[in-house]
Amino acid sequence: MEAIIKSIFPIAVLFGAATVAFGVVMMIVAYTVLAERKVLGWIQGRIGPNRVGPWGMMQPFADLLKFIFKEDIVPDKSTKFVYFLAPIVAVTCALMPMVVYPFGPAITNIDLSFLPYGLGDGIKQIPLTVAQIDVGVLFVLGITSVGVYGIALAGWSSNNKYSLMGGLRSSAQLISYELAMGASIIGVVILAGTLDLNGIIYAQMSSPWYSRWFIIPQFVGFVVFLIAAFAETNRVPFDLPEAETELVAGFHTEYSALKFALFFMGEYVNMFTVSVMCATLFLGGWYVPGLSHLFPVGSLLYAVFSVVGFLIKISAFLFFYIWVRGTLPRFRFDQLMNFGWKFLLPVALANVIFTIILVYFLNS
């Protein structure tokens, strides 16, 4: 019995951590949707949803119920298997990066001796990350790039020319902007010397004051990343795959009910992911300057306030997304491609070269 518990314990902890992370992310995402509708309402001089619950706070759950109970329509001539696969791929790929989000600093001054069978022995700290892996940045980039399949396959399998066009456009767009996005991150990686997301945060903490947050030495990289992030998440002004005026609703025209909800959810989780990345790479992640003077590093309160700081940074980005959606018009497709290849990518590459030169001179 003891042996079994001992062998299962680490896996159980991992699952528990993943579940907690999932819950937190889902709640944030649900309220992002609500916030979007509210903020857009205010920008347009409306009130926004206000019927379900106080100030419309229960609206996300009402939406969810609606999605679940709606009729699920499957087009006759669709390629069934792929049609079902596409939303699953989209949402899985959106959720996967969650395991490497650096939610907060590790809690080190803990005592786990109360656990039975000596399960707490040898555990020195509780990291607030599900899995701390050596190649976190690459992992996130890789998984999000696999997410393209969800959209491309959805467009293809619907057997609808608007969906196909939407899928094609979206694949082209994602492939193009992934390059600029990757190139904009390289500057940060060079400064930090690691691909580990927590490592990047620690690198920012230990930097001299003028590069305490990498947004200062990497401002160009930050701007490029932000723009590319809009394109990667199919948000206005880069929401061509679902341009209503041209393509009905793009790749998910033929999707309804829960399958549509999965796409919808995937999109918002992706938004959350890029916000996390942005905050981690350029704004110091969970690192709040001066916090270590208030609480000892490694204590529970330090961790809690760090997490709060991190969430505030993420919320700022999420708000920025909504703000942009409310105010900017949409690009044309050729403008979008030209912008990505002829402006964004060269700028990102120039930034990489500039960073290399900077690092060389700073270290010699």
Place this chain on the structure above:
Amino acid sequence: MITSVIFFLFAGLAIACAISLVYHKNPLYSAISLVGVLISLACIYVTLAAPFIAAVQILIYAGAIMVLVVFVIMLLNLDEDKPVVNRLPHLYAIGGILGLVLLAQTFFIFYAVHRAPKQAVNTDETVGKTLSIGAGMYTEYLLPVEIVGILLLMSIVGAVILARRLEYPQLEIVVDNELERRNESEIKDEFRIRL
């Protein structure tokens, strides 16, 4: 224990996906199967303590190369393969023989390596981490990296030349030649749209 579970799970998945890749006539299904193989292999690389290669496998193979393939399949809107008309039957024989030989060879390799005197498997955990790969790439493998640079530059040029549309006069000639050769007028409209 966990390693072997992961390994055998994904090894099975990889083989199943590989067979499905060959079995399916629809190129898109083949592509999806190949993505399955690639992701399973990435997980297997993790069991081999090569996280960097695993991440790059997903990033380059699954995220770039296969997206390109899927993109082309969608762009050309390829249907299922037509039923076999003029396939040379001896190719099946060649394929079968080649498969058997390679399979025998696989067993032979397994046997040979299995029987070899056990050398302790090296468990240097730093090999395979980003740092060791980066250090290797900028010291030992500096020249190969440079050559890969030339190679990629050249392939961009090549791909652009090949995939660029034909200019108009040439295009007309191509269409006429093909129509004459095929002698099928009903495909004419389709042909012009596709071009």
Place this chain on the structure above:
Amino acid sequence: MNTVFLADLVNPNTSLSAILPEMIVAIAGTIVMLYDSFAPKQRVVTGAISLVGLLISAFVLYTMWGNADIPANAWGGMIANDNLRLSFSFVALFVSAVTILISTVWTERENVPVGEYHSLLMFATVGMLFMASGNDMVILFLGLETLSIATYVMAGLRKSDLRSNESAMKYFILGSFSTGFLLYGMALIYGATGSTNITEIALAVANPNFPALLLIGAAMLVIGFGFKAATVPFHVWTPDVYEGAPTPITGFMAAGPKAAAFASFMRVFVLGFPLVAGATASVALHETWVTALTVMAMLTMTVGNIAAIVQNNVKRMLAYSSIAHAGYALVGFIGAGVAATADKRDAAIASVAFYMLTYAVTNLGAFAIVTLLAQKNDRRTEFEDYNGIGFRSPVLSFALSLFMLSLLGLPLTAGFMGKVLVFRPALEAGNSLLTILVVVAVVNTAISAYYYLRLVVVMFFRERTTEWLAPRISLPLAAALLITISGVFYFGIFSDRIIERFSQSPPRAVVKAEK
């Protein structure tokens, strides 16, 4: 020690002088590409830049022959600097330069993207140079891929022509297929010996970790290199691809990539899998590969020659002839493998390089004329198109006859000396199997007389049925013809000068690669 990234970075020996020829060609290719993007379709300028780049590179290569300053462990032992590298690099540069001259006709006649074509040709040359100079399997692989990918594109350059498309597609699929085998071979060799460096592999074959994997890996490598060098039974792609590709490119493919493939092939097998007396694994490996290649050489010659007889298309005939010539070159290769001393081995390697040079000069000359006669869209390449042109275009037909005679191996021509030199090391070995091989080769030469002379007969003794417009010989093509014709005689008569230089290795102190 680099403190920035907390890693012990040992500075590699980045000896630029060791890869100067490659660098010059790569830079020339890049200049061509950049120039073309700002001033498109300047075929004279881009051609001239490419030629100048090749010439400078050849000059640098020439100075490297006697130069002992180049470190043996340059780039971590990845670059070799021996007679194999230098002589085959020379062949590669020669082939590219002549190809540029020949293709002027074609680029003028047709609407090809000429700047891109020249830069691709230059990058293909870089690939060939690395295939000759690489002393590590990764360099050989990358060189081969650089060459192959450039050649795939060049084969498909005439986009409006279905034959060109088809040729490119077949070449691409079969080429990548063979690359898969080649790579598997490399992986198994790496597994068996624990290294990808040829020098280290040569040290490790005496006592490999997994002897069985060494054998399988070598077999896979034979498949991979055999495809690229177009040896039977891995030759199936050759006729189709050669026929469909634009004619100057076909000439290039028959001469350049084949020579480069032989360079890598020999580097891995002759230098990487030597005979270490007394070591069981090494002896078994050596015996196996020598026997296998002997059989392959016999098959290659015979199949190539017999299939060439029944062809009615000149390009296809030359394709099969190139297969047969790969067989002859294999004889010298095997001779190098069984050579008793290092000097004899170097001489045998030099003879193969020389053979590739003579084949290149003859073959390129023949393709120059075929290009010229093919007219627009590469249409006229059948034997019938050559009927009775003999006395109407005497310069072209006499030159073509000369090249045919040289391919056949008539004394005084380059082809004769090439054959003599390449057969000699195999005869000297005193091995009965190799003697049989040489006999087969000689018989094959006799067979090949039929189809080479047939073209001559067709040109001079048949009546012309359709009207004949003698093509105009442009200046670059005249230069190419001059070079190839004089080359045929020069290599035929003064072969000892070339062979002496080719067998001369730059003095080297330590061979062991620094790891």
Place this chain on the structure above:
Amino acid sequence: MEPSLATYLALSGILFTIGATGVIFKRNALGMFMCIELMLNAVNLTFVAFSRYYADVTGQLFVFMVMSVAAAEAAVGLGIFIAFFRNRISIDVDDANILKN
């Protein structure tokens, strides 16, 4: 049973076999291309397995080179397929029959 070097090599060999056979059985050029990619992946697995066995990073660096080359090959290969398709509306290799076999 812990997976050993031999197990990894066996998996790689099986994948290589499936890929190589697939190239011959497939009629569609894109399908053939995908089978070739499968072969390259099998080779990569061999390299990584040996790299682990020898604790030598060379194998993994080689894999990285193979991946880059595969990307370049994919770009050019798809360009060739598109060029062929524009002329034939098909990428069946059996339709590639202008050149006599």
